[in-house]
Amino acid sequence: MFTGIVEEIAIVKNIVREKENLHLTVSCSFVDELKIDQSVLHNGICLTVVAIGSETFTVTAIKETLDVTTLGQWEIGQEINIERGMLANARLDGHIVQGHVDTVGRCVSIQDAQGSTYYGFEYDSKVKHTTIAKGSITVDGTSLTVVDSGINTFSVAIIPYTREHTVFKHYQLGQLVNLEFDVIGKYVEKLLQIRSV
Incomplete structure (x- = not known):
């Protein structure tokens, strides 16, 4: 669950297609705080962290996600909004956001x-x-x-x-x-x- 309060603007560093999946590598200031399997919101899309580098992390999008979002049109160097999942003891400053783009x-x-x-x-x-x-x-x-x-x-x-x-x-x-x-x-x-x- 997310709040829709953007944490920061991240930069798309690499995009790799593998069959019908797309692997997206992103850089941001809190990479060292992320964990594998953690959910991060990318321009409103909830994606799971699958790899972490020294300054970047990677997530994977499946065909269903690509079909209903703008993700398939993103380019290397593009800026995107990102937000980590809401903490259970945090204020809900935005509103309940699932990260499931309609x-x-x-x-x-x-x-x-x-x-x-x-x-x-x-x-x-x-x-x-x-x-x-x-x-x-x-x-x-x-x-x-x-x-x-x-x-x-x-x-x-x-x-x-x-x-x-x-x-x-x-x-x-x-x-x-x-x-x-x-x-x-x-x-x-x-x-x-x-x-x-």
């Missing part, structure tokens, strides 16, 4: 608001999950509050600190992002579907 979204608007920045996103109309105003959404592993919510669209407002310390600072129109909808909302949606049958 779909890929696209940035459709970026607006400067003289102190904050508004980003608008859209996602496939076939995705049945929804957002609500003032609800939670995870964009590339960043816990955010929804400002406006529409059918298959939503917007968020980013304060300067968040923009500077996450990959949001690199976003451009058309940017593809990993989306994870609020897990509580997904359970409510499922229960309503069952009751309507």
Whole structure:
């Protein structure tokens, strides 16, 4: 489990394909604190540490993960948001994030608001999950509050600190992002579907 509070920006150092799997090697400041089998969030994707070097660690993504995320399009040298799993005795400063990406979204608007920045996103109309105003959404592993919510669209407002310390600072129109909808909302949606049958 994660909080969506990005720990730092890491750098992709190597990408190796092996059959349908992809091995991703990443550098960050806390490599010496990691352990094999530990979960780390990479732009919202929960991946397991399989190897640790002196300054890098490696994780493996399977085909299912590659099919529903942006990971297959990443490049060497790319910056990504990372976060280690939440400690049981820690404050939940963001919201409950599982690291299970629901779909890929696209940035459709970026607006400067003289102190904050508004980003608008859209996602496939076939995705049945929804957002609500003032609800939670995870964009590339960043816990955010929804400002406006529409059918298959939503917007968020980013304060300067968040923009500077996450990959949001690199976003451009058309940017593809990993989306994870609020897990509580997904359970409510499922229960309503069952009751309507």
